[in-house]
Amino acid sequence: MMGGLRLSMAWLHTWSGLLVGWILFLVFAGGTASYFRDEITLWMKPELHRAAPAQVTQAAAADRAQQVLAQRAPGSPRWYLALPDERNPAVKADWIPARPAAARGEGAAPKKRTRRAFGSATIDPATGADLGKVRDTRGGDFFFRLHFDLHYMSALWGRWIVGFCSMSMLVAILSGIVTHKRIFKDFFTFRPGKGQRSWLDAHNATAVLALPYHLMITYTGLVTLMFMYLPSGVNSVYPERSAAFYQDLNGGPGDVKPAGVAAPLAALGPLVERASSAWHGAAVGRIVVNLPGDANATVTLTQQEGHGLTHDLPSVTFNGVTGAMLTDPGKQSGAAVQTRGVMYGLHVGRFADPLVRALFFLSGLAGCAMVATGVLMWAVKERPKHNKKHGMGRIGFGLRLVDGLNLGSIAGLLLAMPVFFWANRLLPAAMAQRPEAEIAWFFMAWAVAFVAALAWPSRPMWRLQLGLGGALFALVPVLNAATGGAGLATSLAEGIWAIAGFDLVCLGLGLMLLYAAARLRMAPLVKKLPLAGSAA
Amino acid sequence: MGVALRTIAAIGGGYGLASLSTQALAITLPMAPADAVVTGTLTGLVVYPCAVMWCFAAATVTRACLGLAACCAVPALVILVHQSAAVAA
Numbered sequence: 001m002m003g004g005l006r007l008s009m010a011w012l013h014t015w016s017g018l019l020v021g022w023i024l025f026l027v028f029a030g031g032t033a034s035y036f037r038d039e040i041t042l043w044m045k046p047e048l049h050r051a052a053p054a055q056v057t058q059a060a061a062a063d064r065a066q067q068v069l070a071q072r073a074p075g076s077p078r079w080y081l082a083l084p085d086e087r088n089p090a091v092k093a094d095w096i097p098a099r100p101a102a103a104r105g106e107g108a109a110p111k112k113r114t115r116r117a118f119g120s121a122t123i124d125p126a127t128g129a130d131l132g133k134v135r136d137t138r139g140g141d142f143f144f145r146l147h148f149d150l151h152y153m154s155a156l157w158g159r160w161i162v163g164f165c166s167m168s169m170l171v172a173i174l175s176g177i178v179t180h181k182r183i184f185k186d187f188f189t190f191r192p193g194k195g196q197r198s199w200l201d202a203h204n205a206t207a208v209l210a211l212p213y214h215l216m217i218t219y220t221g222l223v224t225l226m227f228m229y230l231p232s233g234v235n236s237v238y239p240e241r242s243a244a245f246y247q248d249l250n251g252g253p254g255d256v257k258p259a260g261v262a263a264p265l266a267a268l269g270p271l272v273e274r275a276s277s278a279w280h281g282a283a284v285g286r287i288v289v290n291l292p293g294d295a296n297a298t299v300t301l302t303q304q305e306g307h308g309l310t311h312d313l314p315s316v317t318f319n320g321v322t323g324a325m326l327t328d329p330g331k332q333s334g335a336a337v338q339t340r341g342v343m344y345g346l347h348v349g350r351f352a353d354p355l356v357r358a359l360f361f362l363s364g365l366a367g368c369a370m371v372a373t374g375v376l377m378w379a380v381k382e383r384p385k386h387n388k389k390h391g392m393g394r395i396g397f398g399l400r401l402v403d404g405l406n407l408g409s410i411a412g413l414l415l416a417m418p419v420f421f422w423a424n425r426l427l428p429a430a431m432a433q434r435p436e437a438e439i440a441w442f443f444m445a446w447a448v449a450f451v452a453a454l455a456w457p458s459r460p461m462w463r464l465q466l467g468l469g470g471a472l473f474a475l476v477p478v479l480n481a482a483t484g485g486a487g488l489a490t491s492l493a494e495g496i497w498a499i500a501g502f503d504l505v506c507l508g509l510g511l512m513l514l515y516a517a518a519r520l521r522m523a524p525l526v527k528k529l530p531l532a533g534s535a536a
Numbered sequence: 537m538g539v540a541l542r543t544i545a546a547i548g549g550g551y552g553l554a555s556l557s558t559q560a561l562a563i564t565l566p567m568a569p570a571d572a573v574v575t576g577t578l579t580g581l582v583v584y585p586c587a588v589m590w591c592f593a594a595a596t597v598t599r600a601c602l603g604l605a606a607c608c609a610v611p612a613l614v615i616l617v618h619q620s621a622a623v624a625a
Binding site: 011175238300333340 | 539554556558559561562563567568569570571572574575576577578580581582584585586588589592593615617
């Protein structure tokens, strides 16, 4: 099978790409959507569209959150606060619930830890009102988690599967570069209406145009979870406690044992002001309060994102009772640790201003298109062989399976995503288990589409699913206006850009899908090499 | 058959090589422990896909496996030397 480097790499490129392509499309689509995680979440809470909370200082917001949590989370061992910024007008608070009284008793042996759900609240920084209860939803976090944890399985399994697929993707990209002869020329080459040749051009264009992005995003994606995938380094240098490694990596106070003596928590507002002035005015982004109400409490403040590429932001820890500064706010980590921080930061892209974010989003879409054209091209290439072997219009099992998987994973996902948004608006706002119901609608829609795709992998089925998905996407602005959100007329007039942007992007995606469906209605563009799925 | 063997060598052997390289770099690099671990792990993530490509680029399955084994021997030796030095010290 091996005939020269270029041929063997072409073979490797085909198979390392095809076999994981269907999951990669999901990973790419979920990751691309996650760039606008906050905006999606806001869109999915239409009650908040017009109610921009009043602007208050970060210190006042921290004080307000402290009052709320003192009531909502008594005895909690840890609070996590995210202060308001440009993209998030509210305080996001999460906390570990208090241990049951029995386990907390004096001298009680540390029992096996059971998993407890985090408490969480979205707090209006001006009034302290809980904004989260208006409509319970996972929002953009659903796509964010789907992107690397998958769903309906343990996160650990999901991460290993996604990691395997990503490594396979990295192999596909590298071998694709080796096998590719004319990188620069293909930039400008597109020959539409020529069957397999056009698919190859489209695959080359989307892959090569955004090649630096694809390489960066695949490698840095692996970097985000690299200590799980390749633990040998951590295990050999920190044999006993990987906690010590993460403390070296991230800074922070490390493990602090509770003193068991109650002591009032220092006011958070002044600590926010002191940290900010130590950073020459840079705002505080996140606060972690360890053991609030205990004599050994600590408060760690981390700088707000947006002042640099890195994900490892400067942080400072205070004694939670006396307010004494415990760590150096200007501490620099080593070069390699900083490098990892930048790679992590590049992957999640939270540093980006709206324009760069939009470019990342477009590159992500190019990634989706690269994966989609890649797996479709395999089917297009394979078809003539089958026509020769089985007679015109008849295909073997393997190709039929690939056709079905292509249809179900591409068109099916593009149908399920808008269904998720529609479920968000059409399910009763106050229903119990609402987030789970929205997610169930997403997967039900996808499952139905997938079964239909495997049963009838045909051109009309492509048209049907792309058309349905396109219509649902394109009508999102109408749905938004009709179900209590800020419609386009309002959002554009009042400058609510997050909502207007969401509506317009959905409209654009919907029109693209409808156009694709319309193109498929025409007779096959090339008679000799029919497009994917025409051989029903 | 050749493909199956190459695939096993690529996935299993490639991971082994990546893991050994990571460990060898993490314990020997003269920097702060956390930096050495991060450098080693970042390198391991590049070694893995290169090893996979080697497994499919080599002319024969035997050559693919021998090449991989030779590459594994280097970090393995480094780790052994380092460990015996640690015991002696």
